Amino acid sequence: MIAKTMAALAVAALFSGSLAAATPTLKDGTYTGTGSGRNGEIAVELTVKAGKLATVNVVRHGETAGISDAALARVPAAIVAEQSAAVDAVTGATMTSDGIKAAVADAIRKAGGDPALFAVKKVGKKAAAKTIKENADIVVVGAGGSGISAAVRAETLGKSVILIEKMPTIGGATVLNAGTLIATGSRYQREVMKETKDSPELAAEDIFRVGKHKNDPVLVRMVTERVGGVVDWLIDDLKIPYGPAATQYPDHSANRQLGVTGRSVNYLNLMREKFLGMGGKLLLETRAQSFITDANGRVVGVKATDASGNTVELTSKAVILASGGFGADQTMLPPSMKNYLFYGVDGETGDGLKMARALNAGTINLDLVKMYPQGVETRPHHGLAATASSTDTMKASGAIYVNNLGKRFVDENAGLGVLTDATVAQPDSIAYIVMDKAAWEKYVAKSLEDKLVPDAAALDGWTKIVNNGRPVMAVSDSLEEAARTMGIDPKGLTETVAHWNAMVKAGKDTDFNRKLSGGLGVGPYHIVEQKVRYQTTLGGLKADAGLHILDTAGKVIPGLYGAGCVVGGANGADSMTAMMNSWAIVSGVVAAETAVKDLK
Structure with a gap:
């Protein structure tokens, strides 16, 4: 409830401002605006004709099919019909609804208007209940x-x-x-x-x-x-x-x-x-x-x-x-x-x-409660389910999981329950997947195949999402620099990678008996947080x-x-x-x- 209230206030803030200072009309044309949805950025295209909101189309998003469908269809249509972005969110798709409204606010500003003029909720007479x-x-x-x-x-x-x-x-x-x-x-x-x-x-x-x-x-x-x-x-x-x-x-x-x-x-x-x-x-x-x-x-x-x-x-x-x-x-x-x-x-x-x-x-x-590993916190306290991306990458590359000390702590190919329990046991209950160039390419391919994100650019955007002072992902040609960015001990990580590559060369993981599929090679290196996530009971x-x-x-x-x-x-x-x-x-x-x- 608190998260929903904060989201609603954030959207309201986008539409706030002095009505007196507002531009009285919008400039005709087509404008693109962006806002944050459930799974990332939502982009809309707003067409203005005769100073009115003529059309609103969602042109890019990474929202979850089945959950977001009604919001993507209803909210833009309602905004045009009411000439107001103060329309009701669709039940079960509040974050998607708020992301669309925020994107429309952004587009209105680009059209020379004041979003506050389009934030008045129209209240109609309801039919008597039966x-x-x-x-x-x-x-x-x-x-x-x-x-x-x-x-x-x-x-x-x-x-x-x-x-x-x-x-x-x-x-x-x-x-x-x-x-x-x-x-x-x-x-x-x-x-x-x-x-x-x-x-x-x-x-x-x-x-x-x-x-x-x-x-x-x-x-x-x-x-x-x-x-x-x-x-x-x-x-x-x-x-x-x-x-x-x-x-x-x-x-x-x-x-x-x-x-x-x-x-x-x-x-x-x-x-x-x-x-x-x-x-x-x-x-x-x-x-x-x-x-x-x-x-x-x-x-x-x-x-x-x-x-x-x-x-x-x-x-x-x-x-x-x-x-x-x-x-x-x-x-x-x-x-x-x-x-x-x-x-x-x-x-x-x-x-x-x-x-x-x-x-x-x-x-x-x-x-x-059913918990899973490998969550990526793209919104505060909400995570993307990147399990298939991480799992397939581990099977086909030399990527590894480490904690914030830079140490491996589990067979990366273990079952999800084992990975969940192992992640919970780490400092702050956070793990990190460390990938070289080849592993990252596999991670991207699986993420796109599973529609985890709409495009590769959305994955690159993880470097700009910051939680508790650290980004969701760090990218660098230097393993030590990527570790520092994520709050991982650089010395511990470099020692772990050297030890891992030595075991791969020797043909046996003597620490956790993982089935080997290569070591960590050249960068750029990508390090992505892996947090415990849950959805149901x-x-x-x-x-x-x-x-x-x-x-x-x-x-x-x-x-x-x-x-x-x-x-x-x-x-x-x-x-x-x-x-x-x-x-x-x-x-x-x-x-x-x-x-x-x-x-x-």
Whole structure:
């Protein structure tokens, strides 16, 4: 909340000034302005005709697809329609909205105008709120990866479904992941990936190991036994384009990592098309508030509010709660999370968890949050997820991780959980990736492939982003100079690099037993910060193997099912790579199948 308030004040400041000193009209023409969005600079092109704002077009940005789409479409149009930049931010895309408005302010100044004259909010008369009532066999709350999967599965099983989402776009936290999925037990794994040694038991061992044995064994067993059938349904029946994941992470004991073409954004869009094509009803900007229960305590629907302030009453035979975690609500998180970067979505506010607890629902692992390494702090307390860029660079080059003493502290090719824990243990919980010219070229290529940034210039801009007196990145032909700029001990780093190159020449990493892929060569050298980041939570509601939500006594709450991050326990204290998304999809499908079976 504080971060949002500060962002709003910053935007307001851009539009402040003396009205008396303002230029009365704008000069006709086309002007470019820039502002800071969620992931970096946003550029707009403003056209002025007859002194009025004629068009506003976003011409360059690095915002996250799926999260920013509504803001990029709505905010420019609203500014033109109202002839004012004091338009409402789009829910769930506040930073993108503010970046567009700041860019328009910049363009207005270049057009000879005073932004303050265009900062007057127009208040229209609102229509009287009303009550909207609808009915379906199943209501699904939340249109992220788990919710859309549940909705599609229920429709394929012949049930009518209403899917509601509080944001203006579908996706939730799923839009941020690469769309990976484990293939354990699937036809695709056996026939295409040629993996025959994997099994639900082996996958479960990996999940428990990475989860530090804090997992709910009932859910681990369910997901490892059911995921193969879900993968076959997605690939063979729905024709979702999966193949081997582009980046293969080392925390799996078998060849089982799949990736969807076009990442999760494409998966979500394809599933939405299938859902709507089968007659499903999707209500966006509709926020669930409470459950409707009958005299016996059975959940028979949901009360919600829509963007116009209307009350929406949805009655059904079953409700699948897929509303996500609570990573965006700092008050619900352990105090230690204030030390790390949030890179998630604003909608992760624990709405469903609060609703279910009002029904005396049980919970598990509420103190556990999914953390990742390799975050880059491009905005205060917010980070870019540069994991694939760092991981692929490490596999194919001699880049290394060091702490601020200039010392290596881990096998750079270790699993993400190991890297996270190792980073937390370093001074100030910060690591640095040190790259030579060849390694940097690989880092840039992967960053562009994954659309981490819009172009290479955005990466170069990291040298200008300063946090706590140090830049996000330093570049120099001198390794010592780059180290000094980042606050790393230059002597310690040069000694580490010399020792590393000597081990590479000898053919063995005697410090951490890393698989060698070259040493550090000629510059220019790039050093990039690597901070711990998080987006969502690992704890949540207690559920059984059929995803019935259980009360505090362990009894089923009739009519209520859960899926995705609102349900806790499956991933324990940490999730194996691809398991957050695997859990979302599998739990959604299983919840739908259970609900349909219970309705018979």
